[in-house]
Amino acid sequence: MKHVNLLILDDKEENIISLSALLSEVDHINIISSTDPNEALKICWKNDIAIALVDVQMPEINGFEFVSLLKSNPKTNHIMAIMVTAISKEDRYLLKGLESGAVDYLYKPLHPEITVAKVTSFVRQIHIQEEIKQKNIALEESQRQLILAKEEAEEARRSKESFLANMSHEIRTPINGIVGIIHILRNTPLNNEQHDWIKRLDNASNSLLLIINDILDISKIDSGMMKIEYENFSIRKKLMDIDNFFKIKALDRNLAFEMDIDPQLPEYIRSSPIRIQQIIDNFVSNALKFTEEGKITLQTSVVDQAASQCTIKFTVTDTGIGIKPEAIEKIFLAFEQGDDGITKKYGGTGLGLAIVKRLADLLHGKIEAKSAYGEGSAFSFQATFEKVDNFRQEETIDTTAISSLHKFDNVRILVAEDNELNSFMLVHILKSWGCEVDVVKNGRIAVEYINQHDYDLIMMDTHMPVMSGFEAIQEIKAHPNPHKANTPIITISASVLQHEQAAAYEAGADSVIGKPFDPLDLYQKIDKLISKRV
Template sequence: MKKINLLILDDREENIISLRALLEELDDLHIIAHTDPNEALKVCWHEDITIAMVDVQMPKMNGFEFVSLLKSNQKTNHIMVIMVTAISKEERYLLEGLRSGAIDYLYKPLNPEITRAKVRSFIHQVRLQEEIKQKNIALEVSGKELLLAKEEAEHARKSKEIFLANMSHEIRTPINGIMSVIHVLKTSPLSHEQLEWLGILDNASQSLLVIINDILDLSRIDSGKFKIEMEDFSLTKFIDNMDRMFKVKADHKDLHFIVEKEGDLPDNVVFDALRLQQIVTNFISNSLKFTEQGSITFNVKLLDIGPKGYLIRFTVTDTGIGILTDHLPKIFQPFEQGDGAITKRYGGTGLGLAIVKQLAELLEGEVGSQSDVGVGSSFYFEAWFQKSKTEQAQKPNEPYINFPKLDDVQILVAEDNDLNAFMLAHMLKTWNCVVDIVKDGQQALDAVLQKTYDLVLMDTHMPVMSGFDAIKAIKALDDTQKNSMPIITISASVLAHEQAAAYEVGAQYVIVKPFDPVDLYSKITSVVGANKTVK
């Protein structure tokens, strides 16, 4: 340990020798002595002096003046000064010493034990101050490292978000084209074999979309940006949709799909319908994947009615391969599956159930499972559903080509992907819309300058000029008929800030690819007006 430098200043050499001998037994000290105050000041400026024992009465400069000079200099004002005096013990001398900056007094003749005890006390105080100083330095370094780590983590988060946004856009765009073709083919005369192929294609595209949504949802949950959106919806219709959707998939595997309802279930409730569908779909899809024969049962049970509304449990039970008891805790963890060998055989990302668990927590619900190897598995989700105060409007179930026609609605489609543009235009023309197509934002602006449209359907990510910039340019036009023109963005981005940006620049609605024709039709009719609809 580094020794502490102690200065002894006294005009009498014999006093220095006596005091040095008295303090020699203190191992932590390195003693420097001077009889000349001016020389002592130079030492204090150039050496790391920590404690000074200063005589009061000296011919060239008294101790009070010496201490005042020390305390007035930034390089030496930290030195702890003990005044040593043989003059009167009157309070006025004590006060003068303390005012000059001294922290203690010793009176001659010095008591050896008291002198050593006081110096030890100051040495201990210096060590504590040094320790605090070092800890503060370490804390400052740690704070800088923490700030740097936070900045790096934020940079990594933003990089991941940008990557996921780009990945989502690049994958969703072709998926939207594929699913649009599927929608068109469903309205065409096809053979039974062709319908089966179409069903396989539809399932494959839906499965790919689920994987993309799982990755994005996991990222949003981890970053704290995931939002729960409560809304009124039809629980009865939700159960019927699950029955209709998965009965077909179960039939393809020669499995029985059974729907059970227990208790006086309400028709309409308030909940996040999209997240409920995500949870239940995940359970049933897993059962379909791991069940080779037998049945899959989807049970919806009313457990309780209280001030919070309805406590409802959704349970999916299968007769599949089952899961080992010691593997059950792993299945709700991200990127984990019950058994590596099973993963190789059946595939999967290991994200689904992890997202289900996190969704359940966000929804203030509960998930659980039980399983017997070779017998089957059971998964459940339960939560409180608020009571609905409104009846729900039902979406049309007929094919989109049978929707009421739109009377000569002039629509500009700005889309750089040829397949998406073609399929979107085809869909719009089945509703008797007049469609013009452009491939970038600049062409969209030029088209609007030449012609007034009832509606613009604008992709957000395009070359030359983005959809956002095109909307800004249109809204900045002097022509009120053109700058008030309704604009709906159709984007492959699912990031909340990008969707919010579309509304900020002037879009009436945001539709996410791949879109539902029902949703598109509904939004078009809401902005172009009822007078355009042919009954």
């Protein structure tokens, strides 16, 4: 424990000697003495004095004046002053000492036990104050570190978000071109072999997109950017769609796919149909991947039911290779699979079940895995959902073939896109719909073209050199010519981040389409926007 500096000020040396001897039994003090008040003031200024025992009656400067001088100086006003006096114990003298700044009195002749007890008490008080001071310093440092950590975490989040946006754009942009070319080729005369090539190319591009979506999903969930969008939907219809899709997939692998639905399952629930399907799809896809013979079963059972809520359990069982007991927990970790040999034989990123685990948490549900190695596995997802009596069906997207869509009449479109494959694909699709198309490679040239020509619609990529799509949109919407300023604009965004898509609308875009996009979706957006234009 740190020693406390204690000053004894008395004009008589013998008093100092006797008081020092008396206080020698007090622990953790360092005694400094003086018979001269002026010298004592200098000692207080230069040394870290904590307690001062001050004689009241002294020539030149009395004890009251000395304490007043201590308390008037910022360097010494913290010192605890104790008056030592042989004069009357009348209240007026006590008040005078306290008014000067003293904290207590000792009366001569000094009572040894009282004197030691009082000084010990004040030493303990100083140690407590010092401890509090150090804790406050530590607390301030901790708060500073927390603020710094928060700032670093926020910076890391922004960096991760920026990385996601850039990666999404850089990867999805070429995939958009590939998917677009596939759509174009599918609507041209092809022989059977070429149709097979297109089918294989389509499957490969879809597989690549699934892997990219997995990576982006896990990144969005871990950074807290994934939001669950709730809506009313038919859980039975969703299950039938899953059944229809995977029956064909299973048949291709000579496997049986069966579905068992609990008769008590409600028709409609409120949740996220996309995320529920993502969880079930992952379970079934894994079952297909790791099952070479036998069957796969999707069972939906009602675990508990109340007036407005229903707890549902979705279980996918297979007769596949199974999982070793020690690997069960490992499979839910990102970039992990139950066995390194599985990666070599079956491939995959090892992200699927990690995403499922996080999605289950976001849906306030739980997942469970059971397996008998070499015999098969069962994966389940259980959550409680709100039951819905009825709701208005969402409008379904027209699935008419691209080749049978009616052509636009006298429509001129400006495409601002720096990726040559994407611009080539877009121009081809737009021209197949009867549109006249101009192409530019950045936002600055797009603005120049708008100044020189009239367009019925603008398609603007968000990320371009020289001037971004957002900057170009803002300039166009601020055009002095109202006709040009009101030209409808569709932004082409490869970002999966909602705030970036929202930023497009804030900049003035009339619609947003993602990469890769569905040509039918693009057609409907164009048709809707140009039909509104006067």
